[in-house]
Amino acid sequence: MPFSLYAATIPSYRQILSAVAALLRKADSFAAEQGISSDDLVRQRLAEDMLPFGYQVKSAVAHSLGAIEGVRAGVFSPDRSPWPDTIADLGALVAEANAALEAIEPAEIDGFVGRPMRFTMGEMRMDFVAEEFLLSFSQPNFYFHATTAYDILRANGVPLGKRDFLGRPRTIAS
Template sequence: MATTTTSTSPTGGPAVSFRDLAYLPLVRSLTTAINITTKAQQHVASSSSSDPSSPTEEDVVTARLAPDMYPFWQQCYQLRKTTSNVVQRLSATTPGPVTDPARPEEGTITTFAQCLAILQAARDELDQAVTDHPDLFADEQAPAGTSVQYGPLSLPVSKKAYLEGMMVPNLNFHLAMVYAILRMKGVPLGKVDYMGPFFADYVDMDEVKKEMAAAAAAKQKE
């Protein structure tokens, strides 16, 4: 097994490792997507029981921000696709094409349970890849070559460049779309729901939520 090295920045502090760049954004993005989709599932179920005119699961799952943008369920699929592509590219010993996971047919995904299954499949694939290849996110992987499809072009790049230039912004984009669609359809989400998994390794997010709720309650009494 390759050993992950720890380099230092010019200022003497620890540099960002390849694992920081590659693995943590995947885990945190998938965790956030699963958490807010679960919250949406609970909200819609509760709302529909008290207000028959509230949006149904299918209304939310098939909603999109603009006519030419993916609906909610396919934003979830894009997170699944990105995860699978990363695992394949990092696992490959030589650059080559990747195989996208099967995309559900239009009109077949209408429930939050189906969306959660898509997201959980992404997390399961990532977890299995780490188990099968303990050195998958080792620093030695960073300069290795891979290739990415950009429109009609197949571009040779390093694995580090692929992660920085394509994976991270792609994850951020589709996760933001998942959040935005849920907010548009009335799911009571806040920024802490989005950022929680990203910051939870460094602060007690339960305490943060508790203090925010107390502050909101105090403000209502003013």
């Protein structure tokens, strides 16, 4: 079976978004155990000049499902709307994205190959074909934001390990 654009994107998006959903549950449990508001974690940052946890989770969604929607539309721009400010709302956002990704047919994604599309941010324009946009731009951004979300929780004491980030690998038995 030839390797496809679908295989290179959607299963990994779903794997990591499922892991992010589990991170949110662990953050909520940790906060309850510590007697703090889990929603305070949404505002935490790794560094003063970085955006907070809530933004990182929202951006992981934007660079997975949002990237697919961008290819469908032929243009992708950063989502500048506010991010959810509660763990529960972030969890709902991730769950909705994962469900939408699950519903995508492989043939649709594989049909994107060679399709022109553009990334825009203000006056900046970057032209791509769909597969290069997804694999060289959005996918690295997706992993960056998912990793940063993990790192913020870890830096704030949430007991996490590498397997929490990886989620469930797609083994032969699964």
